[in-house]
Amino acid sequence: MTTLPAFTTLLVAHQAGVWTVTINRPEARNAMSMAMVQELRAVLAHAEAQPASRALVLRGAGGHFCAGGDIKDMATARQRAAAAGPGQDPMADTNAAFGELCVAYAGTGLATVAVVEGTVMGGGFGLACVADVCLAGASAAFRLPETSLGLVPAQIGPFLVERLGYSEAKRLAVTGGRLTAREALALRLVHEVHDDAAALEAALARVLGDILQCAPQAVAATKALIAQARHQPPAALVQQAAAVFSRAMQGDEGAEGTLAFVQKRKPRWVP
Secondary structure, eight states, rough: OOOOOOOOOOEEEEEEEEEEEEEEOGGTOBBOHHHHHHHHHHHHHHHHSSOOOOOOEEESSSSSOOOOOOHHHHHHHHHHHHHOOOOOOOHHHHHHHHHHHHHHHHHHHSEEEEESSEEEEEHEEEEEEESSSEEETOOOEOOOOOOGGGGOTTTOOOOOOOOOOOHHHHHHHTTOEEHHHHHHHHHTTEEEEEEHHHHHHHHHHHHHHHHHHHHHHHHHHHHHHHHHHSOOOHHHHHHHHHHHHHHHHHHHHHHHHHHHTTTTTTOOOOO
């Protein structure tokens, strides 16, 4: 396994194929700086490069998940934009970097789990939307404040529509939306809500246990196929889905999974 670089905004732990990435700027309620964007991209790329990686857990330190974009970084980008020459747009570049982060986490073949507590705003809201599974503590408070600040939830918008549907995404965007954990559960922004820390940790352990029982290549292929199914009618995917199934059935994981079923034992997945 290659060595991880030193991170200034994240705490990273790895055990049995599971990467736990903790956003670690508690003094700023884990607001997202450009350094954090770069480090979140780097840790995902590192995890994806390790053959034994199975899942990535994203959570926040100090009782909060993420308070959205760092205002100081935004101010710096605004100053650079004011001084930029023709054809240059540092503000757009900064915003696009966050969008690429969301795209990377949405598109990874690893299973992703977000554990959200406390403040979940702006970019943090977006990261919660792209996770495969989102578990919330009762303290989680979701806010989409951009329009109330004269801004636009530009990179988050597509993922809001994907997670919540057009109607709810539009409602939240035009009202500077606020959601409690229970309201987020009702909209299926989150998949579970737990009232205390012990119950939240138990839920995370259960979800990870379920993920680890599934074949890693099958999980990645399934995620990719489901992603395509968002934009195409079922009839358009019949042949492609059949080819994906055939590769899985004839591959090592298919052979091991079906043999384990016949032998009434747990399958042994290998990288």
